[in-house]
Amino acid sequence: MDYSKFFNTELEKLKKEGLYRNFREIDRPIKKFPKADEIQGEEERDVEVWCSNDYLNMSQHPEVVNETVKTLLEIGSGSGGTRNISGTSSYHTALERKLAAVHNKENALIFASAYTANQSTLWTLGKKIKNLEIFSDELNHASLIQGIKNSSANCHIFQHNDVDHLEQLLRNTDQDHPKLIVFESLYSMEGIRSPILKIVELAKKYNAMTYLDEVHSVGLYGDKGKGIAVEMKVDQKIDIINGTLAKAYGQMGGYIAANNEIIDYIRSFAPGFIFTTSICPSIAAGASKAIDIVSLADQLRIKIHENASTIRQLLESIAIPYIDTNSHIISVLINDPFLCKKVSEKLIDDHGIYAQPIFYPTVPKGLERLRITVTPKHRKDHIEKMIKSLDKVWSDLSLPRKNSTKIYIKN
Ligand SMILES: Cc1ncc(COP(=O)(O)O)c(C=O)c1O
Incomplete structure (x- = not known):
């Protein structure tokens, strides 16, 4: 068996389907969060983290x-x-x-x-x-x-x-x-x-x-x-x-x-x-x-849910399709792996907003999305900047606004 051919063919296939994963190097200095440093070789630049599961910032x-x-x-x-x-x-x-x-x-x-x-x-x-x-x-x-x-x-x-x-x-x-x-x-x-x-x-x-x-x-x-x-x-x-x-x-x-x-x-x-x-x-x-x-952190719990609710309201106001729940997780639906990656790349490259694309096998094919997570440390100005950036990227890529795309909600 040509092992090398096997691995490369499989990886090429993944890339063609838009399912290849790219990692961004993000360092999160305690003093800056939700701002963080993106490391690109010798370079370092400010980004804002919008996809961490460190929901209550306990790691810091x-x-x-x-x-x-x-x-x-x-x-x-x-x-x-x-x-x-x-x-x-x-x-x-x-x-x-x-x-x-x-x-x-x-x-x-x-x-x-x-x-x-x-x-x-x-x-x-x-x-x-x-x-x-x-x-x-x-x-x-x-x-x-x-x-x-x-x-x-x-x-x-x-x-x-x-x-x-x-x-x-x-x-x-x-x-x-x-x-x-x-x-x-x-x-x-x-x-x-x-x-x-x-x-x-x-x-x-x-x-x-x-x-x-x-x-x-x-x-x-x-x-x-x-x-x-x-x-x-x-x-x-x-x-x-x-x-x-x-x-x-x-x-x-x-x-x-x-x-x-x-x-x-x-x-x-x-x-x-x-x-x-x-x-x-x-x-x-x-x-x-x-x-x-x-x-004992009721205040942090209240804050994260308030922040999530603010984000949902703002997404609603710009008609960006998302799964409407009352949880702290906000899924913005894109439903295409290539576009999903593109949105994520433009968000970080053009606006310093870091939200990784989510695609198969994490979610079923055709249901690609950005999974936005907020923390109690995200302030109103952070939220507004993220929404503004998303709105701009959505327009730049001529993505469909709400009611004109398939939305996957089962309950
Ligand atoms: C629903 C669910 N269960 C289990 C896990 C695994 O958790 P851990 O990161 O501790 O391995 C995850 C990870 O994200 C998850 O989403």
Whole structure:
């Protein structure tokens, strides 16, 4: 086999479809945010960040940074091994206790990322529970899909947020088989919530377990930022909650929270937990501090939602198509990979506005978009500049305004 030809042909194909990814180098000095430095070789220039998942700026919060540095200086940088072999510190266990409390669960388990937590937990359940039937929302995150697929468990994909379809699939499945419904509380690329109450009802009716990805809602919704399951008072009806330390908490790492026996089971059987080095103690310490701060940060939560609402109003005023939700995520629809890239490039090159294009496989083909994320640190003048820039780019590229393009909203 000509390996080199294979790789190059595949990459060329990707480029022709407009699906090749280009990374921009963005350094975010603490003092400047939401302004940041774009590095281009020897050159450096100011840009404004409009696509960060560090939703509440916890990665730069002075107390979080101090806690991280303090622990780093005391303990050193690495954790020393897997959790089983010298990689469990008091920082890890304290963080797990804190995460369990966030979700009103008995216990929690940290992974290297939420991706690994999803993939490895679902793989383990799908592989080990005989005849497990998994029901998965069609827009579930890649990490959920990978875990389910790799497990080779029988998987039924229900249409996005369509509880009638879910029930139809549940009804038509062997009632004696164990079942697991896998979904997200807030879909990250739409900002649309799932019908969590109804799904939980169906789970009870058909005796299914529930697995909920709360990656984009933890820190931002519910009392003390405990997430949407707590906000909707169904946390006790969800068997496993997945979350990340990397978005509203601004660090890195992921976790699941559940009852003692599920956590003990996953801890004992999930390869993605067992066979990898644990997160650095300094990161665990920083994450614990971020959780404390976020739990008291109602003002930050109010501000991010106010900012998102202002952006939606301004987008409305210039008739730019977006998915209308009341979440903190704003998806501006372009529905073409080449144009999507073009908009993103013109925004940063002509206006210093950094918003990466989102295309397949992150979203389905034909539903390309800019996913705009705002933080409490974005001021009114930042928002107005971003909107003005987007308006100009939209006109420069003669893109269709609202009501003249297909808008993908299912609920
Ligand atoms: C819905 C969802 N789940 C899981 C993840 C993985 O999170 P992490 O970055 O911690 O691996 C992401 C990442 O963006 C996500 O959007």
